Amino acid sequence: MKSFIVAPAPHVHGNDSVRRNMLLVILALMPAYCVSVYEFGWGALITAAISVCACVLTEWLISRYLLKEQKQTIGDLSAVLTGLLLAFNLPSNIEWWIVLIGAIVAIGVGKMSFGGLGQNPFNPALVGRVFLLISFPVQMTTWPIGKGFETSYLDAETGATPLYYLKHIVKSGDSSVLDQLPALKDAFFGFMGGSLGEISALALIIGGIILICCRVITWHIPVSIIATVALFAACTGWAGALPEGMTTCNYIGYELLSGGLMLGAFFMATDYVTSPMTAWGKIIFGIGIGFIMMVIRTWGAYPEGMSFAILIMNACVPLLNKFRPQRFGEKRK
């Protein structure tokens, strides 16, 4: 009697895989990366290369020699993605060894110490970034002015980002620095200072739409973050906190287009492992991030609060997972 393979149903599988999802996110980051290379030249290339290589190497070393795993997981590309996202969150002219430290902390502390992919409560790239921000505050907050490949890697001319001025304007009501802000149009296309990958809102939105269309992420997190930020900014305007020469609409525009908002909303907050599982959980998660970020941007010590906001909400994910999906046949009260 010939025996055949016995296994429980289902006997077919969709073509989705961890690797495919990671690859799609990496591809969706490419438009933004092209803008950074155009703006920052060698700095963008070198920083990303160091970060990606260091992340992959750290994961491999830890998994091979510390955890003594039989099977290596670097093939799932998640370490490559972490490396790329970390680079996107750094100034393009930062020293190579700082990038290296960031990558080791991101993968080593942020991810592998919890047991690798799927186990970490916090977004590894942001763990790396915030570690660097606290350890190297000067290097992490001086941003080069983009001049393409004419920008030299280390001695680039630096300048403050729009968020710095924005905070100054809102806090002190001083309208004299208004002309330091880039035109909204330039902020939208990415012709302004900032971290390596965060400058072009347009490129990031294109990437985000690719992810939503390919069903890698859902709309819930990005839309709820962006809507919350817009609403918060509008309230600031309506409350009369803006100086002469800055309209509410303009202010909303600057808040949305500058800093790490678009990068965070589409690529960092949507990290599978550290975001909630259900639609309602995701929406509340997004609202929380938008709100905390605006609180930090408005009153906090740092001009930018996206990283902190995401990390704080990461900690709330187990709680947010208590929001059940709507059951079939269940009536909502």
Added chain:
Amino acid sequence: MRTFKIGGVHPQDNKQFSAHQPITECPLPKQAIIPLVQHIGAPTQAVVKEGDKVKVGELLAKAGGFVSANICSPVSGTVTKIGEWTDAWGAPGQAIFIDVQGDEWLPEIDRTPDIIRQCTLEPKAIIDKIAAAGIVGLGGACFPTHVKLLPPPGKKAEVLIVNGVECEPYLTCDHQLMLEHGEELIIGIQILKKALGVDRAIIGIENNKKDAIEHMTKLANASLGIEVMPLKLRYPQGGEKQLIDACIGRQVPSGALPIEVGAVVDNVATIYAVYEAVQKNKPLISRVMTVTGKHVAKPGNYSVRFGTPIEEVIALAGGVPANTGKIIGGGPMMGRAMDHVEGMPANKRLSGLLFLSQEESIRPEEENCIRCGKCVQACPMGLEPYLLQRLNELGMYDELEKHDVMDCIDCGCCVYTCPAHRRLLDGIRPGKAKVGAILRERAANK
């Protein structure tokens, strides 16, 4: 175009292998093996004994309770043995073995190809005839049909929903049945409407069977109170609750039967059996089976008498392909992989045989859960498969119950969609069984 509202996946339908293959009669076997349990509910009791001569259509085993179904003889010949038998999955059971002699039918069965349109029977008489014929739901669940036609007191059926969805990939038997026996199906639907006392019937057909939609629409337009509803392609649309949601936009509550929202659902194959039983006095003794797979020589739709060893059906389709890894009874999403084919007969439960090659049979290796939530998005019942699997692993059955594990319909969408290839159902099924046992125990203690 309508569909159900929560979850679902979109597997490749792979129906091209056997689609539009005309229904072919499978020759009679030398020996027929008739399992005594071919439905959900109480087992049947044999009413024949060894040495008895039986004719086609004669009662072999009678229903063992209200929720049970008669088994009539699909062949004529001598009963040689009533006893132990093991199915293709290794589960033991009882079966009647008949040595086939000739093909002698009971005289009251109408074997002519004429279509009989008139039905003057009262609802009660129709239901009795359906019960006597041993008809069960041929869509897969095998729930006795006459039970569905007798709603519990206080409940009233409003609409009959006809399941022509055939959402399982590969299977084409229902599709072919609609194309070849559409007229009989319309008569069967009218009979069931009369039995239920409803004036509306909806035939739900998925959009990948455009010719069937067209054909049935034409026939339905010539009849009263039947409409065809084309549905957007989406698995598991053939699930009873999903189909009701898709067709009439009502959701059956957790733990309730379709009658709760005024619906009764029957599969097209079941309705064809009803037509034959009521109009031609022919009990349920055969069904159309799809034999298919990428490497099958002659994939097709075969009309097979119950009791026929499936080896003979496979031989008709060109034999077991050389590189076969899995043989699945049913479709690839919910069908069960057989250990062997020897000694396994066609029966009411078996809607098809699917041959998967060695490569197609290997389950992808499991990786860490990346908590993407795609299983939650895919679950058509709105459950959290990742959590249910984990809770079962931890043995937290109270929590499993609280998270509605009993609502799981085993459709496999979560496993199909998981990017980390996690075998969620392998954990959810035992959890469901355990919680089911706890619930039964609790009810017994009350």
